[in-house]
Amino acid sequence: MRPDAKRLYDIYLAWKESVSKLSDVEGLYPTFVMNIMPKSAQSVAKHNGIRNIWGLDDKEFFVVSGWAAKFGDYHRSVNHQSGLASDFIYMGDASETQNPRLGIPFKNVEKLRQIRAKYGPEGVFTILNWDGYKLGH
Structure with a gap:
């Protein structure tokens, strides 16, 4: 998704509320991670002779990796409605229910x-x- 402070904060609050329901699970230490894909990396990829295989624009954006399909699906739909979404799925964080190649x-x-x-x-x-x-x- 493209950066949007309000939307990122809304996603964080929703995640925080979701994991609060799991607070009684011993040994569970939930983490919230947003991976940034810097504009500079995409710019280099446009001119390095290899290019980036996803065809991403050289704009700042975040990689949203959902830890639960329902949670991720809901927030992706809000991102689409807000014009903030990207179909890019980071292979390193893709779950078995996702196919990151579909965005290539x-x-x-x-x-x-x-x-x-x-x-x-x-x-x-x-x-x-x-x-x-x-x-x-």
């Missing part, structure tokens, strides 16, 4: 396949990396 433009997926064919024609990286989101063939 098809031409960029093809570029990734070309890179894989050039540098890993025998599938070494795919075979050795047994988990995560693979490109498929």
